[in-house]
Amino acid sequence: MKRRRVVQLTALGGLTLPLAGCTNEAAEDDGNETDNETDTDTETSADGNGDSEDDEDGEDDESTDEPEDQEFSGSGNEAIEDVSIEGGLTVIDATYERSSDEGDDGEADDNESEDGDDEFEVRLIPEERLAEDDQDGSDTDDERNATDDEAETDTDDAEAADDESEDEPEPVVFVKSEFVDSSGEYEGQTAHPVVEGTYVLSVVADGDWEVTISQPRDESGEEPPISVDGSGNEVHGPFEFDGSHQPSGEYDGERVIADIYPISDDPIFVFHENSIENPSEFEFEGVGYLSVKSDGEWTVEIE
Structure with a gap:
């Protein structure tokens, strides 16, 4: 399975200094414009309404470090x-x-x-x-x-x-x-x-x-409908669930069990070989991974 890596980027804001020692009016105008631009850049960076630093900080706040x-x-x-x-x-x-x-x-x-x-x-x-x-x-x-x-x-x-x-x-x-x-x-x-x-x-x-x-410590993922096929023991995700979901599936072995594993909670049962023909809906809100254990090939669909 592929791991997600969080790459943090740090924006460096440029600072333009006004020219000193000029006595003509054009130089003063240029200096005033430069001062205004500098003040604007400074205010934009400080109040959080600007571009990159605060946006990136917000993105980092939403991300969780993954071991x-x-x-x-x-x-x-x-x-x-x-x-x-x-x-x-x-x-x-x-x-x-x-x-x-x-x-x-x-x-x-x-x-x-x-x-x-x-x-x-x-x-x-x-x-x-x-x-x-x-x-x-x-x-x-x-x-x-x-x-x-x-x-x-x-x-x-x-x-x-x-x-x-x-x-x-x-x-x-x-x-x-x-x-x-x-x-x-x-x-x-x-x-x-x-x-x-x-x-x-x-x-x-x-x-x-x-x-x-x-x-894995993902905070978002693919939303249903989901269709996954495989064989033997496999873990797929992340998936992002919101409310009630109806599973279904097929398999050609003697045993199969499917569960949803949240990041930090007990697993949610999806179905096994005795209930795969008529599985019940399950309730879950959050990000989780689909775990399937079987001795053959299988298909799992979640709506």
């Missing part, structure tokens, strides 16, 4: 730390190719996919949560090193307490960390709202992969 894309690549499993997310809509564009050892025998590839040995997974995990898990693991290991029966009993009690604490509600760190969970080669985009913070990009793969994380 730079973050690009990663590698081969096999990897955990990349210090991935910064500013909070809001986050889109991951990922590609995955099987390793060169695979693909020589089609039957072997099918077996590998069924056994789950050729999976491709992409997740964003909060670093603070990983730190808490590591600390909990260290405490448990220390307890298990005890040799007397009383220490073993204490360990069992501690583990039971940990199990009970897992049932208690925890503060929401993100809506969903899993962006990709696929078998075999993959190419697509997925979107989720993510809370501001520092994350670990976790990739599980058997071959080469590339991941680009973008955080």
Whole structure:
């Protein structure tokens, strides 16, 4: 998907100074005209009724800075730390190719996919949560090193307490960390709202992969009617909605789900495979992106 870049231009106003030391009337007239022109330029720039500076300032006020894309690549499993997310809509564009050892025998590839040995997974995990898990693991290991029966009993009690604490509600760190969970080669985009913070990009793969994380912050977009077609997982936009909208669509796979993702809010449901033949209207005012997840080709129209 293409990113919008905001380019700021700064206008430099020219300043004309009056001539000094002239004694004739023509020079005085020229000086007065120059003074008038200078005063006019100064007033125009100051009162905001003029040309470029205030217009550009107004344009900048309407624009929102968009975080730079973050690009990663590698081969096999990897955990990349210090991935910064500013909070809001986050889109991951990922590609995955099987390793060169695979693909020589089609039957072997099918077996590998069924056994789950050729999976491709992409997740964003909060670093603070990983730190808490590591600390909990260290405490448990220390307890298990005890040799007397009383220490073993204490360990069992501690583990039971940990199990009970897992049932208690925890503060929401993100809506969903899993962006990709696929078998075999993959190419697509997925979107989720993510809370501001520092994350670990976790990739599980058997071959080469590339991941680009973008955080779109558009404030305007194409208005309905909208018609988009594609295949697999794709994210399209921005689109600008205003009120009630009627979706429709087609697909040739076994599953499909379409949602509208606002910049800083929960997604709006459009339809899935069970409702695509008679989808309901949805209400939304604002800018959003269309996210479609499917195992085949699809078409989405919104009026």
